[in-house]
Amino acid sequence: MIKDRFLDSIKSRFSMIKFTLLVFTRNISSTLGLAIVLIYVIIALIDQFYPPLLGLTNISKLSLNFTQTLPQPPSYAHPFGTTYPGIDLYHAILKAIRVDIGFSGFVTVGAAFIGVMIGLVSAYYGKWLDTIVMRITDIFFSIPYLVLAIAIGFFLGRSLVILSLALMIIWWPIYARVVRGQVLSIKEYSYIEAARASGVRNIKIMFKHVLPNTLAPVFVQFSFDLAVVVLVIATLDFIGFTPANAYLPELGYLSYIGYEYAVNGYWWTILFPGLAIMIYAMGMNLVGDGLRDALDPRLRR
């Protein structure tokens, strides 16, 4: 009996997801965005598990070639050209995609998880817990994220892992706020009162009834954040967060290397890495837009 009801609830959730996907795919631009994102993810996965497929070796470092340090323009041998010192941009970008997508995903998932949990609990139980959490989120909103990331990196070390953790700490308040807004309105709905009146324990109400209904805007925020975080990571690397001699395959870092040369005419050194980031961000933003429209109850005809 209970198992049947459980399966039913999963089925209904499933059909809801299926329906959302249907509405989503009706929109041309959203599907295009999804396609772009999938291409990037596939590249990242290939990088991770079977790099030779793309002709790459030594996936976590850029391949340097000190015999030809000056950047070469795009050609048949080097489709995107090369940058200092002798790094083939095509290969470098492919490697960098894994790093950027991986870390941005890591940050966003972590931030979302922490933020949703904190937001859910604090908004549900309310009163002083809620007030404290609100004050804490206020404090985080008071420091520009870039500056805080720089500060954290400065004192705790300038590696990508620390950077990701720092960004996670900076980003969770947004999810807490989003979830909080949702929970506060849902909390007043009668079915919550009904559940409480029939004796269901608070935790169960929280997770089974409240949480699923708060997730819609969370997913939308999630997709937009995936785009933003990639931009932030790249920007931080561009201004020099990662030490200059690490030769990390990362799109912002590549732009950093290329900049001095670009202003002297070697424009491809910054055009392609930036373009790679931008296309991914555009794809992700399209997905975010599409999700938001698909989940909007008024447009679900």
Add this chain to the structure above:
Amino acid sequence: MRLYSYIIMRILMIVPTLFGLTFIVFILSRAGGPNVVISAYINPHIPYALQKAQLMREFHLNGPLWVQYLYYLSGLLHGDWGYTKTGVYSGPVTGAIAVFLPNTIQLSIAAFVITAIVGIPLGTISGYKKDSFTDQVTRIIAFIGISLPIFWLAQMLSLAFATNTVSPYLNVLPLDGTVNPFLLTNLNWVSSQGLSSPTHVMLIDSIIHGDLPVFFSALSHLVLPATTLAFTTIAPILRYMRASVAEVLNQDFVRIGRSKGLPEKLVIKRYIRRNALLPVMTIMGLVFAGLLAGVVVIEALFDYPGMGYWAVQSLINYNTGGIMGVTLVFGLILVFTNLVVDIIYAFLDPRIRTGE
């Protein structure tokens, strides 16, 4: 009446936020170990160990954390914000702030003005004339704007307008700095390091001293940085404004307002725009945070000597005082801005004033 009490309450709410801000900066500074804190005060000519013991006593680094925090706070309130040793500036942090902050403010205000003048009206039109040609174009521009890496746009615009890469005819804008240094020789109101008096803001000081070539040079140096910054800030505002206006247009009271025979211009002003601005104001704080983040990048890229530039230099040169100073100042700016935004919001939306 109610507005005043709300303002007072809101100002009081800053206090815990300020505590939180200073605490975070403090904790971070101690997280790297005592060496980091005292690095700025080390005299390279005297043996390290000797200085360390004395400095540790001076900064109470041996005591419990909360005691250190209290000393730190009292130091802040007394104007002792630490010491910085960068290539550009060496001296007390407060001095560095006096040098760098005016330029950042100049840049931020320029970018913000552009954003407000272009973003809000354009977003309103975009939402009012939904799906028109203007709307489609605006949406595309806004979409590109939120997907662009700031540094990339800055680089591309630099290449186009400050170098010969695209076309020599477009090479009209300067690449770095705030002003053409050759114009500054032999001017009595500019110090040898390039500081102008009295306000340290080249744009204003050149007007005060009536020096037009310097003024125009400063202006032209401001164009690229401010424009790239504005572009990334306008994009989300365009989107939000559009969505908000579209939302408001569906509301009953707009129809009722029209049914009273009010001229459409008045309906747009008082019914649509004022109501559509409200949700947009709520994200203004975040937008401004983004602006400050962008300032850091832009200043680093354009060699624009402001707080962001100083931040990046401090990062690369392991300058503790600089990092802490920058974080505090940016934090204070943002707290202040959030306060102003909240007050403006309360002014615009009477529902806030009479209780939630």
Add this chain to the structure above:
Amino acid sequence: MEEDVLLEVKDLKVHFVTWKGILYALDGVNFRIRRGETLGLVGETGCGKSVTALSIMGLIPPTEGTIVSGHIEYRGVDLVHHDGVESQITLKRKRAKLKVKQRIYKKNQTFLNSYRGSKIAMISQEPMTSLNPVTNIATQLTESIMIRGKQELSRRILSRILIDKKTFSEIKKSIINNDKHTQEILGSDPLKRSLMNQIASIFARSDVTDDYKDTMIDRLVNSPVPNKLVINFLRNQALGKDVFYAKLPFLRKYFLKFLLKEAENKSMELLRSMNISDVERVVKAFPHELSGGMKQRVLIAMALVENPQLLIADEPTTALDVTTQVQILDLLKDLKNRLGLSILFITHDLGVIADIADRIAIMYAGEVVEVGDKMRIFYNPLHPYTVGLLKTIPTESSIKRKLPTIPGSIPNMLDPPVGCKFNPRCDYAKDACKDKKPKMIEVEKDHYVACWLYTEEDHAEP
């Protein structure tokens, strides 16, 4: 056309564009409203009542739909002809699109603006969301007067300043003694008439004692006299002319403040006449501080502030509780009597119609199927739909039996039935009903119906 017909709607057709095609919202609406009469427009949800109201006001958004044919004449002036003919609806693979010529649309809207508020006003069914949340009640009440009524406002102020004591006591006496004759004579001069109205409205108040009324009336003419510049400004305004120094940026506010204060006073008078007690608090408040019933009363005041002759009330009581409903209805009846207001009262509640309407129009699926005098329709319903409707009203005798309903449901307006739209549900449907739309004919005095039961098929005119 008869002399006192205020509004005539002739064969109005309105189409909307949707993803699934053209929605034929109105397919031939006909009715007439005379001066001082209340026409009740009755029908189920979705039959097009609100659309009719919006079409009269010209408030159908050009992105959603348009009037495709028909006439709406207000005292002989066609309100439609600028608009509907110039827009086109096209059908593209099931998706309907509407193209509107912006310039013509804007011109039409400006033209209609001169009627909205001043001649035709509207109140709608959702008082909670019909007020602008960011401006206070005073602003919303005085908005329209400050745009169009500056002449009258100036006249009011001037009438208090310029009239001499002798004329004043004459006027006062004529009001107190209800001397209609003297009032007529004095009323020929606009200034005197304005003062008369002001005194009369104080006199008509029921919340203050007679002594206090006397004091207030006297206080009218003892108000402080503003300086010469202001008087000059007001004089010109009363004649409709603008003065150049009043247009200067900083001085403008100063001059307008006089008019604004007067407008606020006028609005407060209006609110008082609607049985709102603490008017000062209401006027300074914001919409979210008021209750639903209060909001609806404010909305009615807002609609009447320029003394329109026609009020369109679109289900004003549906969203209110029963006791407030009664209050609002009483208020409307009172206004009807005092001001000679014509009302187009839209509702689905037959009980309310029986109370307030003089004549009734029954709407079904975008058409008026029966219209006429209230009593005649109630006692002699002609159209089968009307018969069915009246049968659904619970009476004492129906307590023990199942309530009758009309079987079926309203047709899909994307693809309405051919001929008479009621034919699928009609017990008396003939073959003719399925083919041709019946025309409206007069069966008895002031009782029209559109139904093949009452006309022979071959009498139908082209």
